[in-house]
Amino acid sequence: MLTPLFPVVPQRLGLYPVVDSLLWVERLLAAGVRTLQLRIKDKQDHEVEADVQAAIALGKGYHARLFINDYWRLAIKHQAYGVHLGQEDLASADLDAIRAAGLRLGVSTHDDMEIDVALAVRPSYIALGHVFPTQTKQMPSAPQGLSQLAAHVKRVGNYPTVAIGGISLERAAAVLETGVGSIAVVSAITQAADWQAATRALLALAGVGDE
Numbered sequence: 001m002l003t004p005l006f007p008v009v010p011q012r013l014g015l016y017p018v019v020d021s022l023l024w025v026e027r028l029l030a031a032g033v034r035t036l037q038l039r040i041k042d043k044q045d046h047e048v049e050a051d052v053q054a055a056i057a058l059g060k061g062y063h064a065r066l067f068i069n070d071y072w073r074l075a076i077k078h079q080a081y082g083v084h085l086g087q088e089d090l091a092s093a094d095l096d097a098i099r100a101a102g103l104r105l106g107v108s109t110h111d112d113m114e115i116d117v118a119l120a121v122r123p124s125y126i127a128l129g130h131v132f133p134t135q136t137k138q139m140p141s142a143p144q145g146l147s148q149l150a151a152h153v154k155r156v157g158n159y160p161t162v163a164i165g166g167i168s169l170e171r172a173a174a175v176l177e178t179g180v181g182s183i184a185v186v187s188a189i190t191q192a193a194d195w196q197a198a199t200r201a202l203l204a205l206a207g208v209g210d211e
């Protein structure tokens with residue numbers, strides 16, 4: 001059985017909002033979320049550094065697990081809890097440097113071939129997407145659906161897993177029934193009519209994650 005080469009994370013990361021601003025990081029930490037990701041797209045490092053640094057400091061203040069998407073150099077520089085990388089990022093990122101700095105690593109996957117690649121890296125967790133159609137990101141692949149998700153959770157064995165893509169409040173319970181350890185959501189919170197109520201309801205279903 002393969003075990004992570006990167007620092008371990010709890011088996012169940014619980015509710016895992018993925019957000020694009022420091023404001024959302026502040027709001028969700030104050031609302032009780034303890035696993036989250038700052039995902040700012042298509043900017044230069046110098047344009048996002050202040051927000052990345054502030055988000056990491058906030059996360060530490062709440063003893064939360066804050067992952068930085070894409071900007072792995074800044075995540076190392078400011079000692080984030082972890083980094084999330086996609087398959088394309090794996091080729092260009094310095095994985096040894098991320099590991100040497102003691103950061104956790106999450107890796108995106110969308111099919112069995114990508115799971116092979118992720119397992120070879122032996123990250124801290126494996127993300128499985130996209131479960132349902134999503135309006136948040138243009139996806140080149142088809143949604144995997146619940147039965148494929150359950151098969152993928154089973155396949156990766158004891159690796160912590162995170163499901164992502166189109167997970168609404170209404171669908172969250174069925175996703176968790178596959179045995180996945182965490183649900184990552186964007187629009188279910190950021191586009192909700194009442195984001196605080198949505199966060200409370202999702203936290204009640206998925207939890208804050210294990211210690």
Ligand SMILES: Cc1ncc(COP(=O)(O)OP(=O)(O)O)c(N)n1
Binds near residue numbers: 107129
């Ligand atoms: C928890 C989680 N899973 C998947 C992704 C997608 O990451 P990636 O493939 O790197 O794509 P971008 O988010 O960078 O567009 C994620 N961010 N978080």
Ligand SMILES: Cc1nc(C(=O)O)sc1CCOP(=O)(O)O
Binds near residue numbers: 018108109131134137
């Ligand atoms: C950022 C991202 N990555 C995905 C993947 O499958 O890798 S799906 C996704 C967007 C998820 O947003 P929502 O919860 O609004 O559907």
Ligand SMILES: [Mg+2]
Binds near residue numbers: 069070084085086089
């Ligand atoms: Mg990425």
